[in-house]
Amino acid sequence: MTLAEWLAYIERQHPKSIDMGLDRVRGVAAALGLGRPARRVVTVGGTNGKGSTVAFIEAIAREAGWRVGAYISPHLLTYNERVRIDGADAGDAALVEAFEAVERARGDVPMTYFEYGTLAALWLFERADLDLAILEVGLGGRLDATNIVDPDVAVITTVDLDHQDWLGNDLETIGFEKAGIARAWKPLVLGDDDPPSSVLGRAYAIGASAVRIGCDFFFDPAPEDAADGHWRWREVGHAIDLPMPRLAAPAQLRNAAVAIAALRALDVEGDAIGDGAIARGIATAHVPGRLQRFERDGVEVVVDVGHNPQAARELAAWLQATPAAGTTRAIYAVLGDKDAAGVVAALAGGVDDWHLAGLAGHPPRGTDVDAFAARLADTVAAAGTRHVDVASALDAVLAQAGHGDRILVFGSFHTAAAALEWLGRA
Known part of the structure; x- marks a missing residue:
């Protein structure tokens, strides 16, 4: 085999x-x-x-x-x-x-x-x-x-x-x-x-x-x-x-x-x-998917595997220490057993624009974006734009991002992998 x-x-x-x-x-x-x-x-x-x-x-x-x-x-x-x-x-x-x-x-x-x-x-x-x-x-x-x-x-x-x-x-x-x-x-x-x-x-x-x-x-x-x-x-x-x-x-x-x-x-x-x-x-020393940074036409894309509140607090500290010149946009996709609301609460002060993406292609813990959004109903991310998957979210967010903006893609290893594959194709 x-x-x-x-x-x-x-x-x-x-x-x-x-x-x-x-x-x-x-x-x-x-x-x-x-x-x-x-x-x-x-x-x-x-x-x-x-x-x-x-x-x-x-x-x-x-x-x-x-x-x-x-x-x-x-x-x-x-x-x-x-x-x-x-x-x-x-x-x-x-x-x-x-x-x-x-x-x-x-x-x-x-x-x-x-x-x-x-x-x-x-x-x-x-x-x-x-x-x-x-x-x-x-x-x-x-x-x-x-x-x-x-x-x-x-x-x-x-x-x-x-x-x-x-x-x-x-x-x-x-x-x-x-x-x-x-x-x-x-x-x-x-x-x-x-x-x-x-x-x-x-x-x-x-x-x-x-x-x-x-x-x-x-x-x-x-x-x-x-x-x-x-x-x-x-x-x-x-x-x-x-x-x-x-x-x-x-x-x-x-x-x-x-x-x-x-x-x-x-x-x-x-x-x-x-x-x-x-x-x-x-x-x-280098590890892919840990605040890994890319540049696309003046827009910074940052990929991170962080998937729990402790990791989100570290992301928030980095965002505060290294502010973007423009808008910080988050693409968040997470597995169904994670404390998604706790992650959003930790990052709320550092993100200007939320985008939610589904991980339905990764059963049994991956879910579609609507089920994911329902878990965040009481958070600041609830009004965020929904995307079927990480790749479509990157397509849409990069199309609207301006020079000096930052896009943070995070939430799981599946999220980071999808982002790195998309960036490799791009």
Whole structure:
């Protein structure tokens, strides 16, 4: 089968798209004979910032000369993006070979799409002679398929409300699920200034060493009047002056700081990462769909995957810090299980003109634009113009936008992917 045929096949091998638990995937991993995916492993969980933090860790480690594998999800344009080895997306043939190996091992065990993909990535990593494997948690942490691997360092970027149907309706419950990636006597790097007590309680209960931002390491943004854009990362006895990240959002300094702390927490015994590699990695790390900016005939188009209120607050901070010369127009499309009203409330002060778009082509959680608009009936976006999909929204909004205007396209990975495809065609 081709890669496309394999992806269609694995989507059909479990009656649910999400089925939390580790028993199935552990059993198949044992049948595959999987060992360690790399000499060192960092697992990255959290509500927001996971993808960017993975990118910073990967870029820094590669600048230090390490051979690195990164497993991320979801992808934007092609499945190959989910598995990177030494900076390159996995090829179709390699992924097909990995899926064939997983299929032979699983027998009649039903597995979800994500579980198939995780085992395939681990199978490829084990054969790639990696110095470091970085695993991004798909959902939660404790029962996520990536948690069959014991990390040398675990990272929780943030804890906020999202995926409540699976993780719980309050921060303490969600924090408990995310803290499940921590391991006894291993570092747990925390990117929240005030993490839920469930996270700290889990660390203390198992003897994990909590490495906390604002306590054990710090980041100092450059003064507003600084002539050369820079910022400082520091811990007791060590400080590094660094260039501003290529990634634009204010939260990226925090993500970068967490990535540095995670790498410094690894026990590398003579293979330590120097300050120069850290600086180069911070400057070059890039993730598509995170405030990714384009220009079309004097109109700025900004694409972002942000899909929950915490991410929307970061978008609002960026809009305030970098105001557009003209009108800010938002194209918003989101899946049906997200807090759309909370997102609009967070961004209301930074958007002049709302446009709503449907995601009906992405079942089961995607909906048409009328159903989406009904969920926003009590918000400022309710009077926004409706479009059947993201592409038609971009057609219409660009036609009416003037020089100096900004178009923010956001709300989900599906939204960002549709925007990037449209921009590629344009």
